Amino acid sequence: MTTAPELTLSAHAMPSVNRLAGPLVRDIIARASSLRLHISQDESGVTLVDAGIACEGGVEAGLAIAEICMAGLGRVQLSAHPREGWPRWVEVSSSQPVLACLGSQYAGWSLSASKEETQGKSFFALGSGPARALAVKEELYGELGYRDTAGEGVLVLEADRLPPRPVLNKVLNDCGLTARNLTVIVTPTRSSAGTTQVVARVLEVALHKAHEIGFDLRYIVDGSACAPLPAPADDGLEAMGRTNDAILYGGSVHLSVRGSDEEAERLARELPSGTSRDYGKSFKALFEAAGYDFYKLDGALFAPAEVWVSNLDTGRTWHRGATDLGFLRGLWVTE
Structure with a gap:
């Protein structure tokens, strides 16, 4: 049996996620017109990419932004081959899934500004x-065990308006960047680009739950996943509900791991969203019942519906959970 590597994601052993993402950022800026994006700079020189606030955006933009989120360490593509009664699926894969998903893509940085700071409306993303x-x-x-030290950076915000000056100042200060070396991409979930890039987090959601249940991330070698892509909703809460439901009830993930069969089987058994007490209701209904407080929801719910785990050391594969496209069609399709 192969033992786990002694190193974690050391900056000495792993590449710079921001340098890897740089060419992808420059590419979407160069293709802004065809991707239906709007590019601007604030007064300090920070580059702002609007992916659906005052412009149309689109699915192709969402796919490109999802790859930026993964620092180019993953592939994100659209499958228009209908399956399980749904026409469009987002497919994600990575041979560096821990760094791509948790070290880069995960939406874990809470940024806010009060009404007093903005001299107007408060901001959170x-x-x-x-x-x-x-x-x-x-x-x-x-x-x-990872930290990037690049002199350029890109941040993606899930928000319905561009970030105010106090938030940009915080990002610049915390990242140690000059304004001209920071790009901020803003994707409202109610836009096509925003819906797409959130559904493209299906692999990341699996990695995050693997971490939450105590699986040693060093043993996760490879990952691929898919989830159905719903139409965006104009209402922000409905849009958030659709993207979450796409993963919780339609997401399927395959992880290749090393280590013991006992741990691989445990990962497959404990990972699916169906292990949650909240499973079976739409995310919007659950969120409303919880008084719009994420912390009142069962954390076990946030996972793909279906899981395959293959142990590369023994050749064994486990399959747990199942997708429920009938449930999703009931939520998404107007008869």
Whole structure:
């Protein structure tokens, strides 16, 4: 049996997620017109990419932004081959899933500004993408043993308006960047680009739950996943519900791991969303019942519906959970 590597995600052993993402960022800026994005700069020189606030955005933009979130360490593509009664699926794969998903893509940086700070409306958004690894504000980076030191950075915000100056100042300060070396991409979930890039987190959601249930991340070697892509909803709460439901009831993930069969089987058994007491209701209904408080929801719910785990050391594979496209069609399809 192969033993786990002694190194965690050391910056000496792993590449810079921000340098890897740089060419992808420059590419979407160069293709902004065809991707239906709007590019601007604030007064300090920070580049702002609007992916659905005052512009149309689109699925192709969402796929490109999802790959930026993964620092180019994963492939994200659209499958228009109908299956299980749904026409479009987002497919994600990575041979560096821990770094791509948790070290970069995970939306773990909470950014806010009060009405007093903005002299108007308060602002809150979760930051994801490579710039998180520059700021390292999350305990997760201590566990991963990773920190990026690049002189450029890109952050993706799930928000319905561009970030105010106090938030940009915080990002610049925490990341140690000059304004001209920071790009912030804003994707409202109610846009096509926003819906797409959230559903493209199906593999990341699996990695996050694997971490939550105590599986040693060093043993996760490879990962692939898919989830159905719903139409975006104009209402923010409905849009958030659809993207979560796509993963919780339609997401399927395959993880290749090393180590013991006991741990591989445990991962397959404990990972699916069906292990949660909240499983079986739409995310919107659960969120409303919880008084719009995420912390009142069962954390076990946040996982793909179906899981395959293959142990590369023994050649054995486990399959647990199942997708429920009938449930999703009941939520998404107008008869």
